[in-house]
Amino acid sequence: MLTKRIIPCLDIKDGRTVKGTNFVNLRDAGDPVELASLYATEGADELVFLDITATNEKRKTLASLVNRIAHKINIPFTVGGGISSVDDVRLLLDAGADKISVNTAAFKRPELINELAGSFGSQCVVLAIDAKKHDDGEWYVYLNGGRVATDKKCIDWAVEGVSRGAGEILLTSMDHDGSKNGFAIDITSQISSLVSVPVIASGGGGTPEHFFEVLQHHADAALAASIFHFKEISIPDLKDFLRKKQIPVR
């Protein structure tokens, strides 16, 4: 039976993990390779690396980091952050990334999704959407790490992205991100029922119950960052909890 995926996310800046980490057993908690390797050993199903300072000059640094990660871990991983062209993606895939995620650049030029799916296959194109709920009760797309609002409804963009060739949707609720109040069930559920591809829920996971809630019906995978980095929830404990609740996990 296909299992639900638990995905730790690592934010990378200048080749180092940012956001504090709380791993006493790591020699260097800032080294993404060490942290990634620990998560893989603990049973993470996939990893996501988001380069938050991605610029063209730094992309080569990122590629060499990706290559080190690929040589160390044996589970799939996605790399995102500032990707805006087929060449960007080729560099990262050649370095050993399995998937890439696109966000702002794809919104500004949606053909990018078609180009990437055409060149490398839908299986490696993850469309990341940052969403925020407005007073009208609808969820809207935000860009540039949540700093720039748009008037595009999140569900419309998700459906368009999939029709252009996105192979997965990584949906982050800006309202919930960092809140530890639970995932955005309503929009995750809506999108999941509208698109044929997996939806990864992100933002708000603070307790094992939150993961259970979002994975029970709606999401195919759940992503979180700091709760794993700070060891508030360990991956084996989370999976034990989900297993007892009849959620299929590896």
Place this chain on the structure above:
Amino acid sequence: MKVAIIKYNAGNVKSVEIALERLGISPVLTDDPAEILSSDKIIFPGVGEASSAMEYLKNRKLDTVILNATQPFLGICLGMQLMCLHSAENDTVCLGIFQQNVMQFDVNKIHLKSPQIGWNNIYNLKTSLFKGVAENSYCYFVHGYFATLGEQTIATSNYGLEYSSALNHKNYFGVQFHPEKSADTGSKIIQNFLES
């Protein structure tokens, strides 16, 4: 040990190359028939679309190279599907090493999303490829088409229906999942192949 990875127009073969490097092997990525046939093991990876991949193989006579291989041969994902009789993906006649047909997941019948993406278990494991691999171990899958069950099935998985997650005929093995991304289970399977 010389391991050749067949280079063609299907997808991201880098992960396979790096997985072998993790195991201490430096594979050769090549589309040169002589080089492929002189290697100790051959890996035929691939992610992509069946008909364009078959056309590419034929144009470069790689189909004949594959059919003439006598050394241990491992097809992965699309590679395995291309080793079957026929694929429903754009009605493609394939290499015919395995007597299975490749069908598309019908979402109206399985009531699940397609493609299947993620970790699923493998069972009814047979042959040395799965030596030391426990029944119901998890492997990482990404596919919208599947090979039917048959006598050559050496591993089964279930995604709304049962299908072949691995096939074997003589020196030829095929796996639907990605051993290069299937954690320690996948590494063990690759190692078993390299020792076969």
